[in-house]
Amino acid sequence: MEETERIKSREEEEEEIWSWGAGTEGQLGTGELQDEHKPQLIHSLSSFGPISHISCGGAHVIALTPGGRVLTWGRGTSGQLGHGEMVNCLHPKSVEYLEGIFITHASAGWNHSGFVSDTGYVFTCGDGSFGQLGHEDYISRCSPAQVLHFKARHVEQIACGMRHSLVLLKGDTEDLIYGFGSGKRGQLGISDDKLKSVSTPQVTLGFENVKIRSVTANGDHSAAISMNGHLYIWGRSFHGAPDVYTPRRVTADLLFSQVALGWNHALVLTGDGEVYMLGRYNYNVPTGAQKANGMNHISEDEGVLQRVLDFNSTKVVQIGAGAEHSAVVTDDGSVMTWGWGEHGQLGLGDTNDQTGPRAVSLRNEPSRKPCVGRVYCGSGFTFVIRTYTVKSSF
Amino acid sequence: MSYDDVEIEDMEWNDELQSYTYPCPCGDLFQITKEELKIGEEIARCPSCSLYITVIYNLEDFLGDSKKPVEPSKQQPVAVA
Numbered sequence: 402m403e404e405t406e407r408i409k410s411r412e413e414e415e416e417e418i419w420s421w422g423a424g425t426e427g428q429l430g431t432g433e434l435q436d437e438h439k440p441q442l443i444h445s446l447s448s449f450g451p452i453s454h455i456s457c458g459g460a461h462v463i464a465l466t467p468g469g470r471v472l473t474w475g476r477g478t479s480g481q482l483g484h485g486e487m488v489n490c491l492h493p494k495s496v497e498y499l500e501g502i503f504i505t506h507a508s509a510g511w512n513h514s515g516f517v518s519d520t521g522y523v524f525t526c527g528d529g530s531f532g533q534l535g536h537e538d539y540i541s542r543c544s545p546a547q548v549l550h551f552k553a554r555h556v557e558q559i560a561c562g563m564r565h566s567l568v569l570l571k572g573d574t575e576d577l578i579y580g581f582g583s584g585k586r587g588q589l590g591i592s593d594d595k596l597k598s599v600s601t602p603q604v605t606l607g608f609e610n611v612k613i614r615s616v617t618a619n620g621d622h623s624a625a626i627s628m629n630g631h632l633y634i635w636g637r638s639f640h641g642a643p644d645v646y647t648p649r650r651v652t653a654d655l656l657f658s659q660v661a662l663g664w665n666h667a668l669v670l671t672g673d674g675e676v677y678m679l680g681r682y683n684y685n686v687p688t689g690a691q692k693a694n695g696m697n698h699i700s701e702d703e704g705v706l707q708r709v710l711d712f713n714s715t716k717v718v719q720i721g722a723g724a725e726h727s728a729v730v731t732d733d734g735s736v737m738t739w740g741w742g743e744h745g746q747l748g749l750g751d752t753n754d755q756t757g758p759r760a761v762s763l764r765n766e767p768s769r770k771p772c773v774g775r776v777y778c779g780s781g782f783t784f785v786i787r788t789y790t791v792k793s794s795f
Numbered sequence: 796m797s798y799d800d801v802e803i804e805d806m807e808w809n810d811e812l813q814s815y816t817y818p819c820p821c822g823d824l825f826q827i828t829k830e831e832l833k834i835g836e837e838i839a840r841c842p843s844c845s846l847y848i849t850v851i852y853n854l855e856d857f858l859g860d861s862k863k864p865v866e867p868s869k870q871q872p873v874a875v876a
Contacts, residue, residue: 460822724820
């Protein structure tokens with residue numbers, strides 16, 4: 402009895418961060434300016450402590466710590482790193498302007514960035530030439546600036562796409578989504594008519610009496626998931642159909658929990674851990690070839706909503722989408738990728754494309770069991786955070 | 796296979812590259828110069844990968860030195876600290 406008490410185990414959490422894919426702007430955090438075809442264990446973040454969230458853009462990365470601190474690295478030539486200058490940064494660096502502000506949420510777009518504080522303030526920096534910073538002008542900024550349009554409101558989330566942004570405001574009775582930036586493909590959802598760019602945030606239509614769980618943007622696409630599991634999509638169409646100017650609910654007899662957008666595809670995760678895909682599978686894979694490679698059409702509209710199979714009978718717990726690649730984490734902690742692989746963004750050790758999910762080989766020590774894994778995709782690169790429970794006896 | 800068809804007005808003029816550019820999914824930029832447009836070239840390539848796009852434009856807009864070509868909607872970013 403005494404013996405067992407003395408050697409009772411203590412559980413400790415350890416975090417690992419991995420990256421791979423396009424790296425010529427320093428976005429992989431490896432300190433190198435080169436592509437990596439295999440997962441690289443990143444050490445440059447360890448001095449900042451654990452990382453709670455990552456967002457990957459065109460070629461830059463934003464990381465948040467549990468204490469609300471913001472780190473950025475990668476391409477900075479439009480000011481998207483928020484370091485007060487328009488230069489690239491090879492190593493994770495704290496955004497000084499935001500020190501003292503507790504940032505709870507961040508999003509990296511093609512060349513711009515958005516940050517939301519615990520008090521509901523929203524800040525943006527980077528390329529503003531389409532109005533995507535929401536400051537009622539078309540100026541780029543190299544330090545985060547508060548979006549004053551929302552100064553008296555409580556912002557929950559921001560989502561940054563290629564040339565546009567979405568902001569989610571939580572209300573007592575209903576939630577509001579605002580759009581700003583380029584609206585040419587309907588991605589702002591603010592008008593039935595074609596419009597170019599808007600630098601003043603405008604309310605996205607069609608969400609009366611809908612409670613929103615999350616907003617997502619990438620490329621010229623926008624999406625939202627409601628609290629009751631409905632998926633809404635607007636912007637550039639995924640399959641050659643006309644662009645969608647106001648949010649449209651995807652009709653399916655499924656409840657969705659997450660959505661991830663690429664430039665020509667969307668992944669959606671159901672509450673049951675199943676993954677479905679909208680749009681083209683891979684830029685050079687014709688639609689006809691998809692069915693033979695782990696895809697099952699479930700919609701009456703051919704090619705609209707397809708189930709992605711081949712996750713080794715495991716449930717998927719989290720999804721991510723780069724411009725032309727996809728990544729998921731399964732409930733056994735594995736990371737699987739597929740899609741375009743020219744820059745090694747699939748992390749499979751080569752530059753081949755994959756038409757169906759393949760397991761990424763991350764080093765596993767038998768004594769360490771991954772309990773949480775999360776995957777985050779930038780345009781042509783991928784990040785993974787893995788949290789281990791380490792049992793150590795004392 | 797062309798990755799996408801992009802109208803010239805959706806491309807951005809990049810002074811440093813002296814090219815019209817459009818985001819490439821790899822993270823780099825598809826690029827085409829005024830000189831290329833003048834000789835009827837319609838393929839903009841990415842220097843980092845195998846992808847290319849087809850540029851939709853009127854050749855007449857780029858012919859002749861005195862005639863100002865249609866500038867895309869965007870200028871170079873202005874830095875504001």
